[in-house]
Structures are given as structure tokens and as C-alpha cells.
Amino acid sequence: MSSGFCRSFLHPRYWSLWFGLGVLWALVQLPYPLLVKIGSALGRASRPFLKRRERIARRNIELCFPNMAQAEREKLIEDNFVSLGMGLVETGMAWFWSDARVRKWFDVEGYGHLTAALGSGKGVMAVGVHFMSLELGGRVMGLCRPMMATYRPHNSPVMEWVQTKGRLRSNKAMIDRHNLKGLVAALKSGEAVWFAPDQDYGPKGSLFAPFFSVPDAATTNGTYVLSRLSGASMLTITMVRKAAGKGYRLYISPTMTDYPQEDQAAASYMNRVIEQEILRAPEQYLWVHRRFKTRPVGGGSLY
Incomplete structure (x- = not known):
């Protein structure tokens, strides 16, 4: 996790980054209904410049939903880029909005499931997925109940400081996703820890399911x-982002009581759980990630 602010962050090589962050801060001071229009427009406008990402999204959707009609598939891709633009705006909202302003735009379904799980005296593994609104989702989650979250440290020290400062506005701590010892210790101490196992993290430590x-x-x-x-x-x-600029809903599921005790079965089980979460709003999922880049030995590339 990043430490405090360093004077080196003011070096001229970071000035363009600070300018961009300043523009994002200024943008999210606008009323939320206007931000929805701006974010959607940014997403649509970005599509011609992100052709590689569009190809990845189309291929992922083809692989996951082979029976989907072509027109429906194209509509899903179009809506996915709208969601991508909103994701940028929502990152600014997550990092720079006050608690009161964030609270105005979300509601929660299933909060009792989280309190019941924490009341059992054990830690809680909060499984999430990579929706475009992920940054704002973390902020909302922390306003319901401050917790810890796994993450990948940013390559830029300035962005590492900014994103960690923003994420800790309503949460307790960020834990490097490779820090297994730290994750286990936090859970054993009774903490709630969020993590997202829905991406392709490479062959090491992975199974095929x-x-x-x-x-x-x-x-x-x-x-x-x-x-x-x-x-x-x-x-x-x-x-999940609601339709027509009506804000967001945080869904918290009941505790999983039938999680398998064997690794291959557990991987298949978790993928089915993730599928159901994605289907809440498939247009908001991060389809531009190469989810299937790692292949079994002898398997050809799917891209």
C-alpha cells in the first residue's frame, strides 16, 4: 500500500497526470444526472479509438454467449462502451465525492446477510466482480460497513497514492492480492475482505474450469x-448501476453454505456464482479484459 505524499510527486513528469486528475475532480462537481450524460457520451466517443478493446469485448461475448443474436450482441457491445465511459466518471465520484453525496445515490439489498455473517465471529470473504463501476462500488461498500480489499498496486507512484487515498475514504485497508499471509491474518481476525476472482491472472495458481x-x-x-x-x-x-440515471444498488447475497471442499469443484462453483452476478447487468461488466488469454497446454489462442 502507498505511504504518504512525497515531494517527488510534484516533479514536472507528473504535471500532466495532476492536470488530468484536476479535470476529473472538476468534472464530478457537476450534478449527477449531467454526469450520466457526459459519461455515456465519453464512452460512445471512445469506441473508435479503442478498436483493440472492442475486438476483445466482441470475442469474449461471442465465446460466452454463442447463441446470442448478432443484433443483441452488438447492442451489448455498444452499451458496454457507454458503461466504460461512466466508469471513468464513477472513479472520480468514488475518489472525490463526500460521503453525504455518495449516500444520496445508492440503496442496499441484503445488508442483513453481511451483519449475520460478521456476527458469526468469523471473517467474511466478500466476493466481487469487475463491473465498470468497481471503484464507486468499493466506496459504497465501505459506507455500509468499512472493510479491507485486495488490489494490484499501481505502477505510477502518484496514481498509487491517489487511488489508495480515495479508496480509504470509507474502507480500512488495501492488501496486495499477492499477500496471502496478510489476507489470511485479516480474515482470521474477523475482518471482511473484498476480492474479485473473476479475471485471468495467468497460469500460476490457476485451474481450468x-x-x-x-x-x-x-x-x-x-x-x-x-x-x-x-x-x-x-x-x-x-x-449495479440503475437505468435512467437513478443511481445504484448494492446487492449482498446470503452466505454460501455449499462451497465445495475440493479445489477443482470449488473453481467451477465460484465461476457459476460469478456468472450469476454478471447477469445482473452484463452490459456493465469488464468485457474488454482478455478473460481467456491463458490456455491449457496445447490449446490455441482464443483471440
């Missing part, structure tokens, strides 16, 4: 390992 219509998606074994080592309860927390 079905994901939608792809029979062999690289799936992290970390969920199973954390569960086995910590004995924590497990549930899902997902935030």
Missing part, C-alpha cells in the same frame, strides 16, 4: 486456498 460457454477458463485457485486457510464465511457483494 467452465465459465459461461467456455469449458476451460483459467480460474484462480486463491478463493479455495483462502477459504481453506482462514475458515471465513463467504458471500457476494455487487453494485
